[in-house]
Each structure stands twice: as structure tokens, then as C-alpha cells.
Amino acid sequence: MSAPHRIAVVGSGPAGFYAAEALLRSGVPVAVDLFERLPAPFGLVRFGVAPDHPKLKQVTAVFDRIAGLPGFRFVGGIEVGIDVSVAELGACYHAVILANGASLDRRMGIPGEGLAGSHQAGSFIGWYNGHPDAAGLSFDLSTERAVVIGHGNVALDVARILLKTPDELRHTDIAAHALDALAESRIREVQIVGRGGVERVRFSPKELAEFGDLAACDIGLDPDDFPGGVPKPIAEAGVEARANAEILRAFAEAGGGTAKGRRCLIRFGLEPLHLTGSGHVERLHMRRPGSDATVVLECGLVISSIGRRTAPVPGVPYDAAAGVHANLGGRIQAAGVPVPGLYACGWSKRGPRGTIGTNRACGVETAAAVLADLAALPAPIGNADALVTNLATRTSHIIDYAAWRRIEAAELARGQAAGKPREKFVTRAEMLAIAGEAA
């Protein structure tokens, strides 16, 4: 039997796992090394999905099954572009699939955005989810009003975590430092601000509807945003758009009172112009698009959630307009010509949209491109096993799947003691210490 084709997948979020699965279940003899820069796998399932959405995280059971497929190997703690270059991988594998997600927040590009108290959603989400790169951040929660800018599900996550009570979060896998800080929060109002109208929101109706059921938070719209009343759903709109419109009309009728002590207002037709304050955000200045009317909101915390883009990887062509690796159907392209052996999958291929499962179809598509090209790809000049062995000695922070399972077992045990499903380790050092203990 001929030696299997060697394939490196970079990034162990859903896209990376589903690409690995599609390759390993193809019937073609392949071996997949899944590279991950952190000691922990699962990407946004671990560090993006909100702690109060535990059911979505059950998808990790599927990833565990994929990790058990013959030919699969996890290479954690190794950052491609830092510890090893794409060129080095290319020399040791028939094909390299980049599934490194969209780790960079888009900026509003308005004056005052750099003031203290102004943040991007990715930082805040990483912080409450215990991402090692965000664990040391701090957010000023001593203000009465926070503003979240953007009308997508990430904005809803940020607002919901700010508005839930400690009791609503205590039994989730939220990072301990975030729970402690939120327990002291003095935020009593969050306004979720967007430029468009009701028809333009990109919320999932299910996640929008959750705001009707918060323990200590009223929900409403601001009548100022709708001089002619909240528009009725348009019959031609899609199922989701109609559902959102109906939920928003119900929220408008709910009125956004303050009976529960905290409130959330979803605001429409407001374009941020600049932030002002002496050394710290104090006001957000906005205008109504198409008019000169300005609206000024007093607030001490602003979190923008207006989109994400892929971090460029050295040596990989980048599509700056789309914010992804330049690719066609998953084949990386330089000036319109495919780069042999180099592929993309997930958000770094198609941008930050879709559900977890969208990555399954995406992984199948990229894997099909790899498999179609395999016969024509040159055999690697280097040896993948030698590379991984070499990375282990030259970095001393490599994590295999067994080591990750030891970290996970320790997290679950800590969680049990704290009445949480899991208490994450939030530093690489803690994770590496557990991983290094004898199996």
C-alpha cells in the first residue's frame, strides 16, 4: 500500500475539524495534521460561542470523534507564521489548508475610537470566554450606560452578557475573572446601535428573542428612531427577516421600561460619527444618515461589533477587499492563478458568516478541491513527522490530543468544584503545566 498523502490543516475551529473529517472519510489514503496556535482546540466554539449558549458547545463531541479517526494528529501550541512558516509546511505536506478564521476586528475608523473605554467586540468576547490573549484585559463596567455598535449576533452576545445578572451567568463556563468583574458591574442600560432599519438587521431570530426572557432586563426600541412607527414585516422578506421584524415589533410594544432594573434598547438609523471625552469615552456622537440631525449618547463603554476579517498569513495572497485569503472555492490564488497545494476553509475562505454547520459544507468543498488536485501535486521534499518532532524540541510547547484531554479533564474537575460545567484555564502556562504532567 502506498504511503498516505500528508495534509496540514491550520486552525482547529469547526472549519479545520470538518475539513480534516472530509479528507479522512474520503476513502483516499491521507493523514491530516491539524495545527493550532493555542494549547486548546475548537476555535470559536470554545472562545466565541457565548457561555450561556452551552448547547452549541456540545458540537465538540463531534470534534472528539473526528480526532479519533485513523490518520488524524493534533499539533497544538504551534503558531503557523511564528513557530513554523507556511513555506516549511508546504515543503513537508502535499497540501496545506488554512482555516485560521477571522481573528481581526474591523474598526469604525472614527475619531475618538482609541479612547479608553472604547473596545472591539472580539476583545470583550475573548475576555469573558477566557481566551489566553484576552485574559489580561480589563473593561470599565463602572458606567451606567454602555453602547454596542452593530446589528449582528455578536452584538447581541456582548449586550446580553453585559445585562445578565451574576446568577444568570454563575453556572456557565464564563471565565472566573469575567464573572467577578461583571458581578461588580454598574451598567444598567445597553443600547445596541445600527445604521440600518429593522429590515437590515442580521440577528438570528432565536437569539434576538432571548432578550424577551432576561431575568432582570427590560427590552425596547426607541420611539425617536421610528417617527412613523415600527414598520410591519414585508411579505417578500425572507423567513428570518420576517421573524426578526415581528420580534422587534413586540419589543417596541414592550416599551423598554425600567421595571426590572436593567434595560436594553435596540436603536436604528444611527451612524456613529465620533467619540469624545477627557481621556475616557464619555459621549458617542451619531447622526441620522441622509440628514443633518445629530444624536449624542452619554456612555462610558463602547464596544463595536461591525465585522471581522482574517489575519493575513505571511506568504499567503490576501484579498484585502473581502478580508480573506485570496481564493476561489477554497483554492488559494495569486493574481487569479491557483497556488498549487495551498487552500483555505471556513471564515478565512468565505468571510465571517453562517452557523457552525456552514463550516461542514465548506470543509467538504475545500477537501473535494484538495482531493481533486492530489494526483497532480508534487510529493513533498521534507518529512512531516520529522517536522513535528523538530517543532516539539525547538518550541517545548507542543500539545497533542492526549495532552489536550488532560487539560480538559482538569478544567471539568475545576468546574465541578465551582458549580460550573467547566472552569477554563486562561493562560498558556497553566495549560502547558497540566499537559506536561504524566498521563
Place this chain on the structure above:
Amino acid sequence: MAYVVTDSCRGCRYTECVTVCPVECFHLDEAMTYIDPENCIDCGGCAPICPVGAIHPSWQMPADKAGWIEINRLRAAETPVVNAKLPPLPGADERAERLAS
């Protein structure tokens, strides 16, 4: 809670839903697909991608479709998992057009 395939799927069986299910919780028989409520994680990926709008969340079922919650539970337990897209049933496109009109 789970997502639920209703009778709108019968006779079409496009299986677009199967391609975006992260947990392989779709089952099928000769007529339609079913969702295993024990495995569904409520990600909501399948509902908007269904060409005939056959899939609803169990907490938002149209009143005349509520019976499909139990049918999905029973039939998912009796039928095999489907984890890749299949060709739609013959006549699916014509049927989908009738449903839409």
C-alpha cells in the same frame, strides 16, 4: 428543544439541511428527513437553507404542525443517519414551486 422537519419535506427531500448540520443529526426514509432531537444542538443552520421552509424550531411550530415534533423523535430512532447531500426526489422542483405559489 430541537429543530423539526415537517411534512413540507415529503416528496422533495432536498437534503440541503444535511450538508450544514454540524452534528449529523439528520435521518431519512424514502419520503423525507427527520431530526434526532437528542443530538440537535439548536444551531439553526438547517431552517433557513431548506428550499421549501420545511424546518421549524420546536418552540415556534405552526399550530397545525406540532405533531411533527413527536414524529421526528420516533422516526429518527428508526431510520439511518444521512451525512451527505442526496439528489432530491423526482418532481421536487415542481412541488417546491407549487408550495411557494
